Structures are given as structure tokens and as C-alpha cells.
Amino acid sequence: MHQSFFVRRAALSAALLALVAGAAQAQTKIKTKSSAGKEKITVSTTGQSGVGVTLANLDRSVAPCDDFFRFANGNWMKNNPIPASETGWGSFNQLRDRNRGVARRILEKAAADRTAKPGSNMQKVGDFYAAAMDSVAVEKAGLKYLQPRLNQISAIQDVAGVQAYLANPKNIGKGWYGFGVGQDGKNSSVYAVQLRQGGLTLPNRDYYLKEDARSKTIRAAYRTYQTNLFKLLGDDQATAEKNADAVTRLETRMAKASRDPVALRDRESNYNKMSVDKAIADYPNLNLPLRLKESGLSGAKEIIVGQPDYLKEASAMLKEEPVADQKQYLRWHLVESVVSALPKAFVDEEFRFSKVVSGAKQPQPRWRRAFAATDGSLGEAFGQIYVDEDFSPAAKARAKQLVENLRVAYAERIQATDWMSAATKAEALKKLNAFVVKIGYPDKWKDYSKLSVSRESALNNLFAAADWGTQDNLSKFGQPVDRSVWGMTPPTVNAYYSPSLNEIVFPAGILQAPFYDPKADDAVNYGGIGAVIGHEMTHGFDDQGRKVDSQGNLRDWWTKEDGEKFMAKADVVGKQFDAFSPLDSVHVNGKLTMGENLADLGGLTIAYAAFMKTPQAKAGKPIDGFTPEQRFFLNFAQIWRINQRPEAMRQQVQTDPHSPGQYRTIGPLQNMPEFHKAFSCKDGDKMVRSSADRAKIW
Template sequence: MYLTSIARRLSLAVLGLGSMATTAAVAQTTKPAAAATQKGVGLNVANIDPSVKPCEDFFRYASGNWLKNNPIPAAESRWGSFNELADRNNATLRSILNDAAKDAAKAPKGSNAQKVGDFYASAMDSAAIDAAGLKYLQPHLNRIAAIKDLGEMQRFLADPKAHAGSVWYGFYVGQDEKISTQYAVQMGQGGLSLPDRDYYLKDDARSKAIRAAYDTYLVNTFKMLGDNEATAKTNAAAVTRIETRLAKASKSRVDLRDPYANYNKMTLAQADAAYPNLALPLTLKENGLAAAKEVIIGQPDFLKEVSTMLKEEPIADQKQYLRFHLVSSVVSALPKTFVDENFRFAQTLTGAKKQQPRWKRTLGATDRALGEAFGQIYVQKAFSPAAKARAKEMIENLRVAYADRIKATDWMSEATKKEALTKLNAFVVKIGYPDKWKDYSALNVSRESYLNNLLSAREWASKDQISKFGKPIDRNEWGMTPPTVNAYYNPPMNEIVFPAGILQPPFYDPKADDAVNYGGIGAVIGHEMTHGFDDQGRQYDSKGNLRDWWTKEDADKFNAKADIVGKQYDAFMPLDSVHVNGKLTMGENLADLGGLTIAYAAFKKTPQAKAGKTIDGFTPEQRFFLGYAQIWRNNSRPEALRQQVQTDPHSPGEFRTNGPLMNMPEFFEAFGCKDGSKMMRPTAERSKIW
């Protein structure tokens, strides 16, 4: 998982030696040796498909029976280990929320318990939401309708209390990537409804079908707002035209991975001159940022186009764009007809057959709105201090192993090694939950209206973020909530973060042997550490500043090794004619390869690895790789796979399993792989970085 201050988006960056006789037996028979004398924990060998040879397709060998026995639930677009853990977690979270909703009236007004309980209860009360209709939305629609000219549009967009969802561009206060001790006002591309700019621009059959479904969604949404058929079609066409124009001005997801190209600092006067119709002085003033003298622009050409559009596009059309974005951003708080229409369109994108139950959607909304208030209750009931201590121990073991690998590299100069070790030792580690919780005292929540609660939470979050400007960097802040089943690395903070939610089976099991845990959470830890040294993260120094600390020769050698990985993943094809994008997924692929390599090196120092005893008939090293494979097992719908390949920096689970292993001699040795086997790349085609 990777946290970047450029886009403030999270993405999963999602996330022993035995006898040769035993190794040969497994490689040849593809099942545990009959001589096994110890039963293992944390690894269910029944998930293994013995009909598949581990050296031909380790993903299907390690998880083949699981894949057969775990079809995708109707309400999901994919199903895997992350989903299984999240589902178990959700049972605990749902119980907490149900209790909070029952007890909210007895809780002190303004307390976290009252706010969490009332927020969840208001979101679950679908009868009240249906009965209210557009009552609570109408004042916001009326405000948009009242806009008459560019000046009024600028005042609307500048007002932090105005609501229209995510429109035109991104605006936030975040860490300055070249001066990591300061916050800065930042702006970048945004304003699209479809998952990526290419959905508007490609002319293949799949893209055309999605755009047709989107048009239907737009038209039907406008009709539910009271427009007649002809007007709804006209308004839908206006939204599509505006968003397509924004898409054409947007950078690709690959281009967005270049931190230098997306860092363009200007004085306020320069930015105002470059983008005169954005009314930046007014926007800063209305948001309490009048003291700001500089702005960091992510994508200058995009903002130039937005400035032009605000003047060129008819105000009437711009209002329809705002109107739709407002509705689509709060659809969960609107009557069932809006929710159902939204889901019908979502089905085209994801392939889901059934809508998720309301409690699950509401649980997610509560976590997003009141994550740390909710998280406090969660960790008190569901997080073991022992899990935190064990994770800390493993992290330090991996840090030592990483240092050893850096020192041993034969392609990196001493000067770059020194800087790399300084950065590694400076990693800040966060485990479980924040040391200091967010203060929600300024947020008002009641049972009167879920939509009002949703908008109030949105206003509170925006104000909370804006208020950072001019203050010291808050190094206690988290980018994920405690129940989240994920992890991340944040380059400007130079920190690795592991929420309580992920410190559970199959990623971490306190009852399991070290092999399984190092293959699971150990590889996740190594993955996040490696993000500090992947093609993006390596451009930040030990203090989190965007600074080139590599010698040119070392950078060239690194890039050559990374290019090999890029070509490897370009060749992977999850669906007919659909290839993984090696450049888009570069950072995650490098983190998988590096993380697994470091986790294995750390594991080899454990007593289990040194003893070499078999469990369930598998050597410690074999259990390590099986432990790794089980965290990436998943089934995906074709629609979801297509969307993932087009928009997600993470490769599909099959390639997150097989991809790194095809470069690792340690894996070949563990399973007795021979030259010519599919999992064993020829030496010249392998990539070894760490």
C-alpha cells in the first residue's frame, strides 16, 4: 500500500532449509511427504491442488483447491484472503456498531460513542431516508441552481461549505515533498466520474459499452431529480462533454507516477496569472489560507484547461455537472431508487451480481467518516497487545535483514549504500493504531438525517486538513483507520504503517510457525519497506524530501534492473488480449519482489529455519512460500480484472504470487525446480535488486 501526498490516495502500494529428499518428494509428487510427524497451524494444506506442479504454476498449486471451493459471492467483484479477513473483521465491527446504535441515546452528547452510534443508525434507517426523499438535498441543489455567471460560480467553488462532490480539480493542504517539514497548498487533476481518463477516450467495445451504461445512469439520475426525458438527455450530454474534456487534459496513471513532473511550485501571483478563472486568491481566503503565498501544482496543463473551461463552458452546463456530482457523491443517503440506479451502473464496471447488504455499505461509510472514533472502540475490543509486540519484533528483524542485503549489493556504490542505510534506519514504524487520536468534538452528528451527517463529516474532514497549514507536521497522523485490512508506506513521512486490521490470519497468526508468518505478514512488512526503495520511493531521502541521493551510475543500474521487472509483467495476461501494465504496476511489483526477498532472508535467521524440521510434510522454506501464496489467493470477475489492469497499480493476485517467485533461486531450490519449468526464468531474464 502506498500513500502519496501528491494525490492523497491509498492503494495496495493493496499488499528454511530442509533435506533434499523432502524437497524432491514435494517437487515430484506435489503433495506433502508421507513421513510428516507434526501438524501445522496457519496453513491449510487442503487448499493445495496436488494435480498442479509447484514449479509450473505455484499460484494454482498452493491455492488451487481453495480457488475451486471459494466462488465469488454474488455481491462481490473478487474474493480472496483480504476479503476473507475483512469479512471476519466486519462481523466484529458490525457488532460494535449495533451496540453503539442501541446505546447512543445513553452516551454523553458529543462523545465518540454518541456520534458513531447515531451516524450508523441514521445510515441504516432506509425507511426514514426514503420518506425524506430529496428534502435534505434540495437546499444544496437550489444553491447550484441559483448560480448565474462565472463570478457566482467562482464564489460557489471557493466556499468550503458548498457541496458538489469531487469537481474540476483536487485542492488540499499536504506535506511539501521537497520541504517535508512544512505543509503546502496543493492542487491537481480530478473531476471525473469514471474510474480513469481512458474510459472516456478509448474506442474498444468494452469502453463503448461502459460509456453507454454511464449515459443511461446519467439520464436516469436527472429524471429522478425531476427532469423530463429530453432535458435529462441534454443534461447528461453536458456532463459527458465536460468530463471528456477533462479526461483529455488529464495525465495518464503512468505519468502520475513521476513525482518530479507532478511537483510544480508557483507563487500565488504566478498561479493566479496562469489560471485566472480559478479565482485562487478568493479560494484561499474563503478556506482560511490567506497567508499562503505559494501553491504546488500537480498538473499545470490540466489546471490551465479547467481555467479555460470555466470561462468557455455555458454556466447552465456547468451547473448540470455540479448537480450530478453532488448527487452521485451522496447517493448512499438518498432514496432507494437512486441507490439501485447507481448499482446498476456499478455492475457494468465490476460484474457484481448483487448489491452488498446495507449494513456492510454503512459500516464502510462510518469508518470513512469517523474512522478513529470508531477505531478506538475497535482496538479496545479486538486488538491484542501481543500482536503489536510480535509485529514490532518482526519489523526490526526485517530491518536488519534489509541492511545486510543493501551492504551486500554488488551494483550499488558505497556512497549510495550509505544513504540507503540512513534511510532504512530512519523508517518510522506505526503499528495497530495512532498514539494520538483525532478530535471529533467539532463534528455534529444526529439521527435526523444521514445526508446531513455525511455532509457534516465531509466539511469536518476538509476543515481538519486545511487547518494544518502553518503548523508543524503532524507525525502522529495516520492515513488508514485501525480496522483497515491493509498497510502502506508514506514517502514524505518515511514511515511504514500497519493497522490492527491486517495483523490477523492469514497474514499473521500467533499460533502459526515462523515460516508461515514470515511468508505472510513478513512479506507485507518487507513490501512496505521496499516501497522506500522502489522506482518512486527511492527518489525521497531519509527525511522524506524529494531529493536525488543516488549516483548517476547507481540510478542507471537500478533502472535497468527495474526495466526487466517491467517487461516481465507486461507479458502477463490475466484475460485474452488483456496485459498487465508493467509501468503502472512497477512500484508494487518491485515491492513484492524486494519484500519477499527480505522476508525470506529474515526468516532464515529464525530457529525454525535453522532446525529444518518438516511440518505437514513441508520443509520450513516450502511453508514460507506457501504462506506467501495464501495471502494473494483470489478469484476475480472478468469485469473486475479488466478494471484492475486499467486503473490499479497492483497486479492481479496470480502474478503477485508467481511474478516474484520466478526471479528467486531460493524458491527454485525449495521446490526442486529444474531448468525449463515455467516458474523458473532463465538466469539472463531474472531480476535481482536486493
């Protein structure tokens, strides 16, 4: 569960392959106080003692060839317990914390400024944050601003009423299925109407269906959470329990029809284009003509269906399930989607449930939740203000140069592969050269002029932002594809690859130490942000990204033989990660994490190849007792440092396509002869996979 104010609603944006989980959805813009040509940052390429690699983090009692993750991070892990409000604590968390500190200063200043021009970004950002922080007003309002929407659900009398509710784009909370507008996977130059599975509260289908003790504990906590929220809405105990059971029964039926996380990764099987007429015939009870009409999409002739079997079940449910139960489902998802903008009693119930799922010991402070809401709802309005203070043109220029250096190294590696045919190499190089690179912030900012924000009600601001976001999405249909859009906001400590746009994107938030440090040597920066850049590039060639061509279209551009060779190599990585076990009876899922594991291995390989072209690598001068090559690998390992609660670890392994941090370090390095040479590791050492089991793709 998320401890945040933002509305959780199903959106059909293009799939983003992010560096880490939990990427915020939003956008931003930047103005610089000094021109790009005048502001300079001195970048060290040779390095200096005590900068870049944090020697105090090392645990020298651990042999680097035995467990490099512990060698690089052991002392840090001993000295950095997880804060009570966190589910884990690592380099990403620390940098996010630092960025949030900057954001908080900006937001508090904006909230205190009552002179901002009405309708300006500053006014909207300041008022949104101020309303989210006003706990007195939230408590006083109670259910006042929620009640009209609850009354709307209460007035539903039949299936037609449910269909009309689902069709209204102003209504929020999960429905029976996901609906929206996104790029056509096989024709990336146009937008298409898309339908997909959805409707669950718990992270995925397994949480409803597995019979192990942990799953049963979570379901029991979920029932308590539902029951207590229904009571806060006015139900007595018996009615609240009855309604909770009805919602869970409906969601369990949905779960049984849903695809699991591994199946959802397959781009081909999740692309099923059909005519609108066929969709209406196949899913008669969804009343798609009404949904399309109310969404302004009556002109659509085709629909892309993600999971046809699920949609058939959703259609059957609308007809078969009692309307009274369906109303409770809608009521639950309305209130659950906006819990954190409701009085404290609601927030407390959500946190009690999240404790069971994630292991957090105390709630996030209110300002953190208010920041997340502002960033999620007004990402680019806030982003324009944020980057003025926290991102320099010189940092952007340096990152751009690193990207181009890695692009050159990648091209050389593709050309040098001994398993890929000339025809496939030519297509791969075409795709590599077509990568669009976005750094820091958007060149074109979102226009929030139609979004009204006031200090009256945090909940009303959420409703307004959700409505604006839905209309922004639906308005894309029939328009040229906007290739300027961003899927993350500037403060975000993350990066992503978008297959449909064939672009790699690096927000300002991650272009800081330990990922990028202008005072550090090239070894540090190539092992940090260089590996991140290489990771996102490699997503274009992972087991799913490789199915998309240079224009972002789902098309098989590989020869049959080359494709088979690639998958054989990928399977080696899959089996390697299947064997990793962070907790008793918990194993990493090599199929679920395949794309991220391939991106880690490929990204590190390319970053190292690019680093070896630098003067520092050629000079070979040690710093703080470590060679340039060793510093490269040390900083790579240090960016993945993390302590994690067992509950959060279990949830990650079950739901997340990213492997736990220690295996993102160990896994690639076990396959890299360059690492083995740098630290004099020998056959038989734990950090050395046997040559027969060693993965090498690029």
C-alpha cells in the first residue's frame, strides 16, 4: 500500500522499464538562472582521494571474491538501520530523502506565498501542498466532500447504473477493468483505445489465491482494513463485514481470471487488436458504446485488448453478480483510492494494513505524503520550480556526453558479437542510433491551465487532478503522438526506457552522487550513472525490448536463428537468478526479473567498455589503494547498497520485476571476467561462475 495523498487510478500509459520499482508518474520543466553556455562545473576525470567511493562503507573482513556486495557495503549496512517509517534503506532512499528536503523547502515557501498570481503554477503548487498539509481542515470536513460521490453510488439500482458509473470519466477508483488511450504497440505513430485487466486492491492475483501462511495473514489484515473503513463510512459491524466479504469475493473472482506478473511481461500475447464491433460482441455487458461516448472516443474503430479472457470474465461478472455487491465494490474503491486525504482515522487504518504487507513501523510524516501528492498530481508544474533550484545545465551536458560515449561502446559491442548475423546486427545498430535521449526535465511542459486548485479541500484537489489527468489522456486520441512526454518527474531518483517511444530518460533527481558526482573520477561515474545509462539502453535489447524496432513498433527484426541464440543466452541468466534466495523458502523469479537482470548485465558490460576508453583507465593510477577498474566496480556495488525488511523483501520477490539489490550486484559480476581480473578472483570463488554457466550476451 502507498502512504500518500495521490489518487491511485488505472492509467494506460506506455510501459516504462524503470531502473527501480516505484517510479512516480509525473512531469516537469526547467528554467536555468544562468545560461547553459556560462555555467561550468569542473569535472574530475583522474580523481582524488576520499571522493566517489566511500571507503568507510567497506567491510574488509569479507573477501571481495566471496561476497562483493558485503565487501563494498558491509559497514554501511551495519551502521544504517532502517528508519521506522521505511520498508528499506539504501542509496536510492538516501538520495530521495535529500531531494525531498529540497522539495520541502520549495513547497513550504510556495504554500506561505499568498501573493502568487491566480492560475499560475506557483499558486497551484502552493495551494495544493497547503491543503494537503491542513490536517485541521481535513478533520473538520470529514466526509463532506466525499459524500456526493458516495450518494452517486448509493443511487445505482441496476446493471445499467453500474455501467453508467464506470463509463463516467470523472469517477475515480478502480473499475472492473483498465481503460484509456496509449500508443498502438504495432503502429507507434498513432494513439489507440486500450482495455486491460484491472480492479484488484492487493498487489497481484497471487495475494488472493496462494494458500501459504503469509498470504493468509495478509488477506486477514485486508479484511480488517476493509471492515474498519466501511465502519468509518457509517456501516455497523455486521454490515461492514458483509460488505468486506462481498468486495473480496468479487476481487478473488477477478484474480482467478487475471494473468500473473510473468505472463503480463509478454508484449506479444498482451497485444490483441480487434474492431470495436467485435469487442462489443465479445464483452457485451461492459457497454463499450456508452464508455466510448462518455470518453469522447466514439470515433474509435479498433480497440487493443490486453487480456481477452479477463475482459470476458469482467463482462460476465457485471451481468451475474448482485448489483448490491457491485455497489459495495465501487464504494470500496472510491474511498480506498483517496484514504490519505481523509481524516486521520482513515489514514491510520490504511497504515495498519500496510504494516502487515511492508513491515514499516510508523507512518510517513504528513509533509512526505503531501509532497508525494503534489509531485504526483502537479508533477511538471512543481518540476519547473524544482529544477530552477536543483539542477544545472552543466550536469545535463555531462550526462549527455556520457550517454553518447556509451552509445559508441554499445555499437562496438554489437558489431563484435560472434553469435549475431549481419542482418540482425544492422537492425540492432539502427535501433541503437535511433534512441532518443531525455535528460533532467522535459523540453515541453504540461499545460495545467484547465486544472483548478484551491486551499479549500485536499480531497477536492485530488478529484480535480484525477479528472484533469483522465481528460489529458483521453484528449490524445486522434492527435499526433506526443514524443515530448515524460513518465517521471524531475526529482525522481530513477530512470526508464520506453519501448514505444524508443527513448531513454534520466530525471534530474538521479544525476547526483552516488550515481553522478562532478568531483569524482571517471571510474566512479561510469560505474554509477554509466551503468544506469547502459541499463536503460539494454532494455531496448532485453527479452521483451528486443521485440520492438527502432520506431517503437512491436516487430520481430531478428533472424529465427539469432532469436534462438539470444533466448538460450537469456535462459542462462534466468537460471542463475532462480537460484538466489534472500529469505527461507523465498527464491527470486528468474522469469519475472529477466528483463531487469539482462539490463543490469548488459548495462554494466557496456559501461565498463566505455570506461576503458577514458584516460584514467589507460593511465591505471590507483586512488585510495584501488585501481581504476576496482573503483568502477566498487561504485557500482555501492549504488545498490540497501537494508530491507523481510516483509518488503517478500513483497518485492512476489511482485517486482527487479531483483533485490544484493543480487543486482552479485549477479552481473559473477559473469564478468573483467571483474574477476580486477580483484584477482579465481575459479571456485563464490563471485566466479564456472565458464560453462557464465552468461555473456553483449
